[in-house]
Amino acid sequence: MFKSLSLKVILFGFIFTFFSSFGQSFFIGLFNNSIRSELSISHGQFGSIYASATLLSSFVLIWIGKKIDDMSAFKFSLFVIVLFSFASYFFSTIKIVPLLFVGIFLLRLSGQGLMSHTSSTTVSRYFEKTRGKALSISWFGLSTAEFILPVFIVFLLTVTSWQNIWISISLVLIIFLPIVSFVLIKNVTLETRENSLVTKNIPKKIKQWKRVEVLKDYRFYIISLNMLAMPSIATGVFVYQSFILSSKNWGPFVIAQSFMVYSVMSVITLTVAGFLIDKFSSRRLLIFMNIPLFLSAVILAKFNSEFSSFVFFAFVGITNGLANVLGSSTWAEIYGVKFIGSIKALSTSLMVFATASGTAIFGILIDYGLSINQIAVYSAFYIASCFLMLYFVRDKLEPTYL
Numbered sequence: 001m002f003k004s005l006s007l008k009v010i011l012f013g014f015i016f017t018f019f020s021s022f023g024q025s026f027f028i029g030l031f032n033n034s035i036r037s038e039l040s041i042s043h044g045q046f047g048s049i050y051a052s053a054t055l056l057s058s059f060v061l062i063w064i065g066k067k068i069d070d071m072s073a074f075k076f077s078l079f080v081i082v083l084f085s086f087a088s089y090f091f092s093t094i095k096i097v098p099l100l101f102v103g104i105f106l107l108r109l110s111g112q113g114l115m116s117h118t119s120s121t122t123v124s125r126y127f128e129k130t131r132g133k134a135l136s137i138s139w140f141g142l143s144t145a146e147f148i149l150p151v152f153i154v155f156l157l158t159v160t161s162w163q164n165i166w167i168s169i170s171l172v173l174i175i176f177l178p179i180v181s182f183v184l185i186k187n188v189t190l191e192t193r194e195n196s197l198v199t200k201n202i203p204k205k206i207k208q209w210k211r212v213e214v215l216k217d218y219r220f221y222i223i224s225l226n227m228l229a230m231p232s233i234a235t236g237v238f239v240y241q242s243f244i245l246s247s248k249n250w251g252p253f254v255i256a257q258s259f260m261v262y263s264v265m266s267v268i269t270l271t272v273a274g275f276l277i278d279k280f281s282s283r284r285l286l287i288f289m290n291i292p293l294f295l296s297a298v299i300l301a302k303f304n305s306e307f308s309s310f311v312f313f314a315f316v317g318i319t320n321g322l323a324n325v326l327g328s329s330t331w332a333e334i335y336g337v338k339f340i341g342s343i344k345a346l347s348t349s350l351m352v353f354a355t356a357s358g359t360a361i362f363g364i365l366i367d368y369g370l371s372i373n374q375i376a377v378y379s380a381f382y383i384a385s386c387f388l389m390l391y392f393v394r395d396k397l398e399p400t401y402l
Contacts (some may be wrong), residue, residue, distance in 0.1 A: 004133070004275060005187075006126070006127070007182040007186070008188075009122060009126045009127070009185060010134050010137050010138055011184055012118070012119070012123075012138075012180065012181070012184040013119045013120065013123040013134070013135070013138025013139075013186050014118035014137060014138050014141040015079070015141060015177075015184075016115050016118055016138075016140045016141070016177075016180075017116060017119045017120075017139055018038075018111070018139055018145045019084075019111075019139075019141075019145075019177065020111050020112060020115035020116040020119065020141075020142065020335075021111075021142060021146065021167075021320060022084070022088065022107070022169055022173075023108055023110060023111010023112040023113070023115065024110075024111065024112050024142070024145075024354060024357025025088075025235055025239065026146060026148060026150065026226070026238065027145075027150075027153070028050075028107060029238070029239070029366065030149075030150060030153045030154065031153075031157075031162050031217070032046060033047065033176060034152055034162040035094070035100065035198070036241070036259065036350065037163070038094075038095055038162075039095075039100060040094070044281075044363075046100075046200055049100055049101050049104060049197075050099050051356045051357075051359045051360045051363075052101065052103075052330045052356070053101050053102075053104035053105040053108060054104070054108045054352060054353075054359075055353060055356040055357070056105055057106075057108040057112075057163075058113070058349040058352035058353035059349065059351055059353075060109055061109060061113040061114065061117070061345055061348060061349040061352060062346055062349045063308035064109075064114065064345070064348075065113070065114065065117050065342070065344065065345020065349065066211065066341055066342030066345045066346075067341070068121055068341035068342075069116070069340075069341035069342050071338055072186050073118070073121075073122045073125075073188050074182070074186045076118060077118050077122075077148040077177075077181040077185065078178060078181060080110060080114045080115060081087055081173060081174065081177045081181070082174070082190070082231070083106070083109075083110040084110035084111055084173050085170045085171075085174035085240035086106070086116070086164050087103070087106035087107050087109075087110045087111070088107070088167075088170035088173060089166070089167060089170035090106060091100070091103040091104075091106070091107060091166045091324075092101055092162075092164075092165075092166035092167045092170070093163075093177065096251060099319055102304065103124070107262075108352065111350070112355075113348060113352055113361060114350065116142075117344055117348045118137055118216035119141075120138070120327075120328040120348075121136065121154060121328075121340055121341050122188065123135055123138050123328070123331070123345045124328045124329060124332040124337060124340055124344070125330070125337045125340050126188060126393075128337075129278070130278055130284070131277070131278070131293060131332065131333075131369035132273065132274040132275065132276065132277025132278040132325060132341070133274035133275060133277075133278055133326045134274070134376065135324075135328050135329055135376030136270040136273055136275075136325050137269050137270075137274065137275065139324040140267065140270060143263055143266050143267045143270065146259075146263050146266075147263045151228075155167065161299070161325070162182070163337055164396050167195070168270050172293040172331065174279050175376060177344055188386055191388065202283075203313050204230060205401070205402045206336050206400060206402065207333075207335075207336060207399065207400035207401070208335070208337070208338035208339060208401040209343070209400075210339050210342070211337065211339060211342040211346060212352055214335055214346070217274070218247070218393075219393060219397060220277035221398065222386075222389045222390055222393055223286065223369060223390070223397075224350055225386045225389065226286070226289065226290055226386045226387070226389075226390050227289075227323060227326070227350075227351070228350060228351065228353075229294055229326050229349070229382060229383050230289075230290070230316075230319050230320060230323045230352040231289050231292060231351050231355045231358065231362070232354040232355065232358030233358060233383075234316055235358045235359055236352075236358040236360075236361065236362035236379070237300075237362075238373075239359050239362065240362050240366065241255045243366055243372065244372050244390075247371055247372045247373075248304050248306075248358055248372065249304070251308055252343065254306050254309050255309060257310075258309045258310045258312070258313040259313060261310050261314050261317065262314070262316055262317040262320070263317065264317070265313075265315075265317030265318050265320075265321065266317040266320045266321040267313045267315065268321070269320070269322055270321040270322075270324060273322050273325045273326070274287070274325060277326070277329055278327060281333060281336060282326050282329040282330040283333055283334065283398070284329065284395075285322070285326060285381075286330055286386060286390065286397070287328055287345035287387075287390055287391060288322070288396050289319060289322045289323055290383050290387055291319075291328055291384065291387070292316070292318040292322075293315065293319040293383055294334040294380055294384060294387070295315045296311075296312045296315035296316045297376045297377075297379040297380035297396040298376075298380055299312045299315065299376045300312050300313055300373070300379075301373045301374075301376035302373075314362055317350075327347065327351070328344070331343050331344060331347060334397060334398075334399050335399070362375065365378070
């Protein structure tokens with residue numbers, strides 16, 4: 001199915017996606033109590049700092065992320081590794097609140113932003129015929145991290161300080177990842193991409209869109225609105241899970257246990273989605289992406305039993321698996337791969353922005369006295385509105401053939 005160089009690119013994507021977890025919300029959130037205790041700040045203060053730092057990182061990512069189009073994937077990955085390692089070490093030195101903002105900004109930019117951006121862009125650019133399967137395998141990295149790291153980090157926090165953990169992370173990044181990049185992608189270029197190595201069944205050439213052209217295309221905004229539903233709503237749920245527990249009168253471990261269902265469903269969906277994309281294309285599957293998310297919002301709004309938490313997270317996991325693959329492959333199918341770095345930088349920054357805005361919006365609605373059931377109704381309305389817009393343009397998502 002894959003050639004030797006193809007396997008290297010997939011492995012690179014898996015490893016970089018795994019290590020991007022150090023900048024993801026689920027991972028940083030594990031240190032919430034330790035950091036708040038160290039700096040003597042409240043939940044609200046930490047949430048505000050986190051959202052604002054994430055928001056700033058989304059804007060900076062647009063500028064830095066496009067640079068991957070101007071240099072080799074190997075050189076760009078080295079820059080990202082150094083920045084991520086520095087961010088991790090810097091985070092371990094935080095003693096005052098203003099530096100917490102800087103530390104979170106650097107982690108979100110380099111980890112959630114640039115690490116995942118480098119992985120998905122490299123894989124999307126290299127593969128064409130088997131892009132769906134390749135992306136689904138590489139995204140297993142994050143699912144693996146979500147399954148393994150929380151328990152491991154909670155254990156480490158019982159035997160050492162949170163500062164030592166972040167110093168260790170910094171060392172692992174700067175020692176291990178440059179070797180990974182050198183061995184796996186040093187020779188990867190547009191000339192070595194999958195389709196260039198195939199002489200039979202050469203596909204039609206499509207227009208290679210620049211980012212400035214994409215910004216003038218109405219389809220980009222409709223697709224983006226649909227893709228942003230998952231990160232904005234899911235992040236709000238993850239950040240305010242204690243509010244949901246108290247609102248629903250669920251036991252303290254219900255959501256933690258439900259998260260395992262979420263991870264399993266994400267992995268299963270990733271596996272299936274990769275094959276479906278290669279068979280039917282991302283453009284055809286995109287319309288189905290948020291249907292499970294809509295069902296999850298309905299469940300959260302209408303049901304209060306603890307069992308409903310598991311069903312809710314199962315549906316969210318399905319959409320997460322679809323969104324992870326479709327979020328990378330769709331842009332490459334419609335707009336080509338020559339400038340995919342700058343296009344992906346834009347879409348990734350919007351995703352990071354969505355995680356920040358989702359957290360803020362949930363917090364505002366909670367402060368205004370809305371219940372989680374009411375918030376879920378608003379979420380369902382947003383998802384349905386985006387679905388309808390996408391439905392009416394579903395036949396206009398073809399690439400521009402030359």
